[in-house]
Amino acid sequence: MNIAHWLLDAAQRWPQRPALFEGCRQVADYQGFAARVRCRALHLRHAHGIAAGDRVALLLKNSCDYLELLYAIWWSGAVAVPVNAKLHPREAAWIVGNAGARLIFTDGGRTFELPDLPADCRELPAELLPTPAGAADGELREPWPCADDELAWLFYTSGTTGRSKGVMLSHGNLIAMSLCYPLDVDPVQGGDAVVYAAPLSHGAGLYNFIHVRCGARHVVPQSRGFDAPELFGLARELGQVSLFAAPTMVKRMVEQARRQGYDGTGIKTIVYGGAPMYLADLAQALDTFGPRLVQIYGQGECPMSISALSRELIAGREHPDWPTSAASVGRPQACVEVRILDAGGQPLPAGEPGEIAVRGAPVMHGYWGNPSATRATLVDGWLLTGDIGFLDSRGLLTLTDRSKDVIISGGSNIYPREVEEVLMQHPGVFEVCVVGEADAEWGESVVAFVVPRSPDSLDPQVLNQWFVTRMASFKKPRKYLFCTELPKNSYGKILKTRLRQWLQDPTGTIADR
Numbered sequence: 001m002n003i004a005h006w007l008l009d010a011a012q013r014w015p016q017r018p019a020l021f022e023g024c025r026q027v028a029d030y031q032g033f034a035a036r037v038r039c040r041a042l043h044l045r046h047a048h049g050i051a052a053g054d055r056v057a058l059l060l061k062n063s064c065d066y067l068e069l070l071y072a073i074w075w076s077g078a079v080a081v082p083v084n085a086k087l088h089p090r091e092a093a094w095i096v097g098n099a100g101a102r103l104i105f106t107d108g109g110r111t112f113e114l115p116d117l118p119a120d121c122r123e124l125p126a127e128l129l130p131t132p133a134g135a136a137d138g139e140l141r142e143p144w145p146c147a148d149d150e151l152a153w154l155f156y157t158s159g160t161t162g163r164s165k166g167v168m169l170s171h172g173n174l175i176a177m178s179l180c181y182p183l184d185v186d187p188v189q190g191g192d193a194v195v196y197a198a199p200l201s202h203g204a205g206l207y208n209f210i211h212v213r214c215g216a217r218h219v220v221p222q223s224r225g226f227d228a229p230e231l232f233g234l235a236r237e238l239g240q241v242s243l244f245a246a247p248t249m250v251k252r253m254v255e256q257a258r259r260q261g262y263d264g265t266g267i268k269t270i271v272y273g274g275a276p277m278y279l280a281d282l283a284q285a286l287d288t289f290g291p292r293l294v295q296i297y298g299q300g301e302c303p304m305s306i307s308a309l310s311r312e313l314i315a316g317r318e319h320p321d322w323p324t325s326a327a328s329v330g331r332p333q334a335c336v337e338v339r340i341l342d343a344g345g346q347p348l349p350a351g352e353p354g355e356i357a358v359r360g361a362p363v364m365h366g367y368w369g370n371p372s373a374t375r376a377t378l379v380d381g382w383l384l385t386g387d388i389g390f391l392d393s394r395g396l397l398t399l400t401d402r403s404k405d406v407i408i409s410g411g412s413n414i415y416p417r418e419v420e421e422v423l424m425q426h427p428g429v430f431e432v433c434v435v436g437e438a439d440a441e442w443g444e445s446v447v448a449f450v451v452p453r454s455p456d457s458l459d460p461q462v463l464n465q466w467f468v469t470r471m472a473s474f475k476k477p478r479k480y481l482f483c484t485e486l487p488k489n490s491y492g493k494i495l496k497t498r499l500r501q502w503l504q505d506p507t508g509t510i511a512d513r
């Protein structure tokens with residue numbers, strides 16, 4: 001089934017329900033949303049010859065146009081290629097070329113210097129264009145028929161460790177992922193408002209589907225991105241707000257909420273994921289917002305749908321197991337199986353860490369034009385995530401690290417995440433990131449990059465003392481490097497590769513390499 005049927009269905013059931021909002025201003029009801037999408041789909045077909053299976057890229061900040069274009073692409077049977085709007089035009093052009101996109105929509109239609117784009121790709125502005133003559137009455141009244149396994153979304157990975165790859169997500173993958181949401185993450189009602197404060201090209205955009213299916217409101221902040229005071233204003237005004245936020249966004253929301261005395265009124269759910277949330281930060285978020293948090297773990301290759309940690313487990317701080325439950329990423333979602341594999345690909349028993357493997361309906365069909373990467377990642381029907389973790393006897397999955405980030409020092413595995421958790425509990429630490437550095441004696445040694453809460457408030461002895469009273473000393477950092485900021489990509493993930501490069505060539509400031 002073409003996932004755009006969910007929009008047609010919502011427009012038929014609830015034509016007058018408010019659908020699209022810019023800030024608090026309604027710009028379309030469901031009938032209007034679907035009508036504009038059809039009009040854009042006809043435009044794609046008649047003005048630009050877009051046919052089923054063609055790729056159409058989007059390099060846009062969040063907007064209602066973005067949502068309309070996504071659905072127009074699917075309505076016409078084509079494949080959407082949402083590109084991170086913060087990429088340099090050259091990086092975006094590489095993705096366009098790799099995907100073989102015929103069109104790219106940008107804000108204003110003038111982002112690229114002509115030689116940057118492949119010759120057979122045209123750049124267009126995202127604003128609604130008139131339907132060209134030539135469309136027959138009743139043409140595309142319904143979305144173009146697509147089978148479940150037909151491609152819908154080419155999801156380019158954030159590429160924190162190398163060149164990004166195009167994950168092939170089908171209509172069936174997106175439907176399965178979306179159906180897990182009300183079961184495992186949060187039930188959705190028509191009165192809900194999903195606010196897109198994180199990029200639509202990534203997790204936030206993937207959450208649009210279930211909200212269309214349930215006839216909820218879709219809200220693009222006027223800032224077109226993340227601005228905590230604006231978000232709190234929207235929540236107060238609109239009510240029943242839910243949003244997807246990376247842990248760094250949650251941390252900024254907490255700081256801002258504390259400054260202005262905001263307690264989460266109007267927010268129904270904050271779904272966080274995409275990077276580790278440290279216990280110290282989670283405790284502060286609960287103190288500030290109460291039981292409004294749910295965690296998900298996923299990756300482009302199994303979008304948003306590997307596991308979920310429920311609101312109840314997150315909020316149940318009185319339970320003696322809270323520290324281990326809250327540090328986990330929860331239980332496998334409804335349509336996936338999770339296994340932990342050893343280096344030879346054999347399943348490991350509860351409690352033993354190994355590579356996390358996933359099988360189920362949301363798992364990608366492979367990497368676009370990259371059969372060797374596909375073969376290495378999809379093995380015997382299982383997706384090898386590249387993440388290391390373990391399942392405990394309660395069925396909770398705990399992520400220790402990306403396999404590439406594990407530090408092997410003196411023959412022992414050290415998981416940066418557990419070192420980071422301990423350092424983050426120190427009241428003077430604002431942010432921390434731990435990586436391995438080549439070491440002639442130990443193979444690798446542990447290095448901690450630390451952002452203090454206030455400048456010059458910490459020194460290595462203090463942190464060392466803190467550490468050795470809490471964790472085995474073979475895991476202790478050999479070096480503490482203090483900085484004002486950590487390098488992050490636009491999805492809020494810390495770029496460990498950059499920190500490792502900086503260790504090899506320590507010129508320039510740490511954050512802007």
Ligand code: AMP
Pocket residue numbers: 157158159272273274275276277295296297298299300301329385387399401402
């Ligand atoms: P991406 O494909 O860009 O969404 O990145 C996916 C990766 O982010 C995963 O493979 C994990 O390493 C990490 N990740 C996703 N969700 C979580 C989470 N809840 N906690 C910790 N790391 C996560």
